[in-house]
Amino acid sequence: MYELFILGELKDSPMHGYLLHQILSQTLGPLRQVSWGTLYSVIARLEEEGLIQQIPQLGESSRGKPRKVYQITAAGDAEFYRLVRRPFEHNQETEDLFRIKLSKFHHLSHDMQLEILRQYKVFLEVEAGGLEAHAEHVRKASSISEAERPHILNVLDYELTICEAKLAWVDTCIGRMDS
Template sequence: MAGKKGAGVLELAVLGLLHESPMHGYELRKRLNTLLGMFRAFSYGSLYPCLKQLLTSGLIMEDRPEEPNTALALQSRRSKIVYKLTADGKERLQQLLTEAGPASWEDEGFGVHFAFFSHTRADVRLRILEGRRSRLEERLESVRAALARTRERVDSYTLELQNHGLESVEREVRWLNELIGRERAEQEQQARSSSQTNQDMPRENGR
């Protein structure tokens, strides 16, 4: 158990998708790439090794529905391999979904983490959104500073590029602001209704 760094983004994505429903690799990859569509695309060369690794570490298992009545005794020669989560896998997924750190708000990971927000605790969601926002704001500030420093020394295409980048990020920040606002409103509403019924927020007992 020492070391054994997970496959980063892919691990979460695979576990998350398999949690929604069991699947075989090929389909997994398609769902992956439509899910993340604009952000990333994985190839088989990374997916299958990842599945293999998850298998050997006991987070997923093969799940052959066994519908062999149809007179095919050896139907298993290079057929589909459907994977599903094990108990350990569910636990691992839960763990991944609970940590709100750089991995969850940097460029590589944010999309995937966001995609599974409906399985994520509300407070974690909020911290991830805020983390990403402040990350982007850092970037904005440093680029704006650089832009102010070098004003008039850059050619028009460079300027155009930096402006477009700036505007894109500003746009994402506005998007995050709106999401954060919604999350906060939701939390308040929940807090209100729970204080009404004299209950403190149940802190995610392990089910």
């Protein structure tokens, strides 16, 4: 996920790690922070693999050291498109990965944008179905106390409402792009 983000940002322009961290934090939202160690280890790996490279920089950081500014390579450009085409896995990273792909739509063809939106829609439909099935289980489960049951159902209703709002948003986007 972070590889796709870094490569996509460097497609726009060369930048240093601090700026990449700031943009990633803005993309994922204020409550989803990425550690510096995680980001810099991904940058180091991408550089080792020849997907990005440092470029000479004359300016200094606030600590007096030259900033390490990176740019994408031709191999990195190809890797960006390979990663963006990879279908979503249905797991806890899917939401963040969708946000990153969505933020890079300006690099993608109309058809690729539609494909990503349709893949995300499938993910949301699976999630909604899972929430509905779980709610049905909670309604019938004898192991859940009658005092607790309505509150668990309330949580599931909350999650389903959010999921349905996301589905409506995706349908609107797909409808605009299809017309």
